[in-house]
Amino acid sequence: MKINPITCAVLAALAVTRVSYADDTVQPAPTTPSTSAAQPAKPDASSASTLGTVTVTAQHTAQDMQDVPITLQAFTGTTLQQLNVVSFDDLIKYLPNVTFAANGPGQGNIYMRGLSTGFLGNQSSASIAPFPNVAVYLDDQSMQFPARNLDIYMVDMERLEVLEGPQGTLFGGGAEAGAVRYITNKPNLNKTSGSAEASVGVTDGGAPNNSANVVLNLPLIPGTLAVRGVIYHDHEGGYINNVPSTYTRQSTDGGGAMAPYVAAGGTSVINNYSVAQNNWNPVDYQGARLSALWKINDDWNFLIAESYQNLDAKGQSSTYPIGTDGQTLGTDQITSFVPAWNNDHFTNTSWTLNGQIGDLSLVYTGGYTNRHISEQQDYTNYSRSAGGMYYQCTGTSAGLSSAGKPICYSPVGYWNDHVNSTHQSHELRLSTPEDYRFRVIGGLYYEDFNIDDHMNFNYKTIPSCTPQNLANAVAGGYPCVANAMSSPGVEMPDDTAFGEVEQRGYKQEAAFASLSYDIIPEVLTVTGGTRYYHYSEWQTGTEFYTTTAQDNVPNGTYVGNDTVMNYHKTYHGFKSRANVVWHITPNTMVYYTFSQGFRPGGFNRTTSGVAKLDGEAQYRKPISYAPDTLTNNEIGFKTTFFDDRLMLNGSLYDMRWDNVQMQFFNPLVLGNTTFAVNGPNYKVDGGELQFQARLTDGLTLIGSGSLNHAKQTTSPCLIDNIPGSPRYNECIIQTGAVGAETSFANPFGEIGSVPAFSPRSQYNMRLRYDWTFGDGFKAFAQVGFNHTGSMYNQPATYPSGSGVTDITTVELRYLQAGYNTVDASVGVAKDNWDVSLYGTNLTDNHASVFTSSAQFIESEVPIRPRVIGLKVGFKF
Incomplete structure (x- = not known):
């Protein structure tokens, strides 16, 4: 793996400490006021x-x-080990107020308490998606990403x-609706220990898992210096079948624009047999x-950690109820025409200095994260839209060139995204003793935070x-189209129709303080x-596209077919909070909390005019959108x-989410690029309820649940913002050509809607029973139930x-049915060994966690x- 420069510097600083081996005398662990270095203990569930x-x-x-x-x-x-939780997909079933719009591993948004305006999928997400409103932390390092x-991967976790x-x-911007914090185990200064774990499994209708x-913890100088390491590999077998399929162009494609090509015999049937x-x-x-x-x-200790993870997800995690040629598909089937993958790897260096x-x-804590993503997904179904046809057909006004006999080339399309990002953070905290009556x-x-995104829609x-194709076109043959250019002199691959080479990010400076006073101690x-907080946000780069100006001109000809972002x-x-806590008895606490949250704003790639009425645009996309805010009373x-x-x-809580960021993509009306605005x-x-009950010394019942009433309280409209247009400063209610005007539905939603x-x-709910038998054997049995x-x-x-x-849009609204799992x-354990048999989704439910039209x-x-x-x- 590649080590970043900050890692090298910190490791070099550590290297000057002379390491020698000492005897096994147990010495006190250092005082650890840090949130990172604390290691709280919990009684063994089997004996407590x-x-x-x-x-x-x-x-x-x-x-506590x-x-x-x-x-x-x-x-x-x-607990995570007992529940066989290693990924967020495993965890979500135990979180009653959290939903997850997942488009595959490492590709999704976390939502809390229903604070969401939808999820559009992953294409161009690094460039266009708003920053999330739920923060993700690895120890003290922010890991948020649009x-x-x-x-x-959750292994060797403290909690x-x-x-x-x-x-x-x-926790600042991004923790608007909440935060998920992964806390790893830290080195133990006094004890050599370790563990090894292996598993095998079978997936119903799919391939095996393993x-x-x-884990190894090693005190190099007992009581003074220790190291801890973990290494892991997890293979989840596939279970989605990419079934053989054809793609046949239809006269109805593109709203009927394909009819001249079908009539002229200018189409052919293709298949996906090479990738099925x-x-x-x-x-x-x-x-x-x-x-x-x-x-x-x-009084002082220093912690440094280096993390590396590579996630390699092949194929696609989605299925199609109806295949590409209109055929009804079976459970967990898809018709895809190109190789697909998502490779996502990161390195993170973090360090924490604690002292008095x-x-x-x-506490001073810092971190540096390098993340690299390469993804490719099928986009062939876009070819049935007018936009897709435009880039694949010539010979009529529906194609990119109207010259020559009508002909359509292959409908196979895909998008390819390469993302590099760096995220550096530093935090310095000072706190008074916890036993003070007045604490600060x-x-x-x-x-x-920096993101570099190279996105091609191919x-x-x-x-x-090419020289030969151009010569044929000039001689009266079929037209050719020059490759797209991202800027003068930068030529894209010959199948790229649209994309961006874009950078975005921000710098944030913040100062915070929290003061507590015991009116009545304890x-x-x-x-x-x-x-x-103070944000400096930016977005630069170019969005490029293919136009008719590229008909029959040599590759490498720049015709101004891009939009420059700068x-x-x-x-x-300020964002604030306030709490009142009353311990009625030592074991009964009631509280009131007022808290505020926010997330950063962002930019749109273009400011083009859209929503045309009688040929005249009524709306110009804004350059930027502002942060939205959340106020909670609980x-x-x-x-x-x-x-x-x-x-x-x-x-019980009442939350007001204001000036909410919303994204729109409606190619037929609002243009062929996604943009975001502040809306309703x-x-x-x-309310939420949680309980745990030790029914007997070995029998535990745990459960939690939530009930939410979420609704939209305002419904702004999309206002004509182009001076001189007929309905300037009025709500847009109609779009379309002269004589073919149609009503325009307000995209912001309705008051009272969910x-x-x-x-x-x-x-x-889950029930667990622990017992002992024989000569030192420990056994357990547990069962869990989840409803969403x-x-x-x-x-x-x-x-x-x-x-x-x-x-014709990626924004179709689907009802995702509720489901149970x-x-x-x-399992049984003796001495240092344990073995368990587990089953997940035992009812073999195939419910959808993200239904969309993102791939047309x-x-x-x-x-x-x-x-x-x-x-x-095995543990030792």
């Missing part, structure tokens, strides 16, 4: 008679999760925290993590103007805090009863996709079919 505690750092201080005045869920590393949440509601004061990981195969979507995770902890003295300056605790946490934050199949506490803006503000309680054998937590407001009223990816209810309610993939007023076969496992055909991303697996582990 109470629920125990889980320590979290959701407020940048170590606390029962003392944190927000709705959160925390899973220890032991529409591509990093899919961190995972899911913080619901806005976290803008402590995985293995090894069963189980074509296998996924491989490979990675490693190495960390070192140095106890400098009793008098009574103050100091304050800090400074800086980050620099569906131009008209021959390019009974009544008030907290207030705020964050000042956009910059800054914005700043009351809740956290309680334990019966000597810590029953935990019951609940919350939403209101979410809801937002996208906002199920009314979600709940889960039905939801839409797009806001109201978007056209329904039900029964639509002539798809059941998981179970049994109805597609569904199904949950993984039933899996039966065997896992063996």
Whole structure:
């Protein structure tokens, strides 16, 4: 793997410390005020008679999760192993207020409490998608990315925290609706230990699975310096079949524009036989993590970690109910015509310095992430639209060239995306002792986030103007079309019709403070805090396209067929929070929380005029869109009863999401590129309940559920913003040519309608029994149930996709049916060995987690079919 320069510098600093081997004397571990270096312990579930505690750092201080005045869920590393959770797809079933619009591994958006305006898919997402409103953290490093949440493989984890509601004061932009925090295990200074685990499994109707990981913790200087390493590999067999299919052009394609070509015999039938195969979507995770902890003295310690992961997902994770030629397909089938993949790898270097300056605790933490993505997906179905035909046919006004006899070339198309990004962050925190009656946490934050995206839509199949093709065209043969140019002198591949070479990103500086005061010590506490942020955001590059000016001219001829972007803006503000916490008894806490969140704005690639009426544009796309904001008012309680054998937590919340960012893509009306604007407001009223019960010393029942009432509260319209047009400053209600005007539906949605990816209810429950038998054998059995309610993939007023076969937009609205899943496992352990048999999705449900028309055909991303697996582990 490639090590970045910052990694080298920090490793070099560590290298000056002389390492020697010492005796096995156990020495005290260093004081670790850091959120990264703390290692909370949890009783072994098989032997504890109470629920125990889980320590979290959701407020940048170590606390029992029962003392944190927000709705959160925390899973220890032991729990994650027991639930066979290694990816976010595995975890989502245990999160009652979280949905996931997933287009495959590493390709999706996380939503909390129904705060979503839909998901358009992955093409150009690095360039055009708004930044997410749920933050993802690996330890203290932000891993957010537009529409591509990093899919961190969960092995050797200390815990995972899911913080619901806005976290803008402590975690900044991106944590608008909440945050997901992956906390890794840190080196143990005093104990040599390790583990190895391997599993094999079968997928119903698919290929086998296997995985293995090894962990080693080694004190190099006991009590002073230790290292910890983990290496893993996980292969998930494919289960989607790319079935043999043909593609036959129809007279009705392109709204009837294909009819002259079919009549003239200028089309041919093609097939996908060269790429058709069963189980074509296998996924491989490979990675490693190495960390070192140095106890400098009793007051200071330093932690450094290097993480690497490569995710290789072949094929596509979606299926088609109806195939490319209109045939009905079976379960988990697709008709794709090109090789497809998503390769996503990252390296992350992070470091944390903890220390004491008098009574103050100091934490400096920083990180540098390099991420590289290469993806290719089928786009052949776009050829049935007028836009696709334009780049593949000549001889009539519907094609790119009207010269010559009507002819169409291959309809096979695809898009190819190459993304490189870097994300650097630094945070300095100071805090007073936790036993002070008046406590303060304050800090400074800086980050620099850069994305470089090279995106090609490769569906131009008209021959390019090579010297021979150009000579034939000039002599009266079929026309040729010169290759697209991204800027003068930069020529694209000969099948590229449209794309971008684009860079975007931002720099953020922030300062934050949180103050807590015990009005009545250990009974009544008030907290207030705020964050000042300043963003410098930018987007540069070029968007290129193919036009009629490229007919019959030599390749390499620049005809101005691009749009240059050079956009910059800054914005700043404050986001705050306040809590009142009342411990009615030591085991009963009620709270009120006010909190605010936000996410950064962004830019659009062009400012072209669209929504034409009688040939005149009524709307000019804006250069940029502003941040949106969220305000949360929440009351809740956290309680334990019966000597810590029953935990019951609940919350009610009212959230106002304002100036919400929305994306539009409607080629027939709003132009052939996606753009974003600020639109309506939403209101979410809801509640969540969590419980854990130790029914007997070995029997535990755990469950959680949410009920939300989410609705749109305003409905702005798309306003004619072009001076001099007939309806300037009025709502756009009609588009179309003279004599063929049609009504234009408000794309912002309707007041009272439900937002996208906002199920009314979600709940889960699991039962686990632990017991011992024989000569030191420990056994367990557990079963879990999950329910996710039905939801839409797009806001109201978007056209329904039900029964639509002539798809001209990626924004069709589909109802994703609610579904249930059941998981179970049994196992036995003795001494250092354990073995378990597990099953996921035992009812073999094939529900869709993301239904869309993103590829100009109805597609569904199904949950993984039933899996039966065997896992063996060893610890020392």
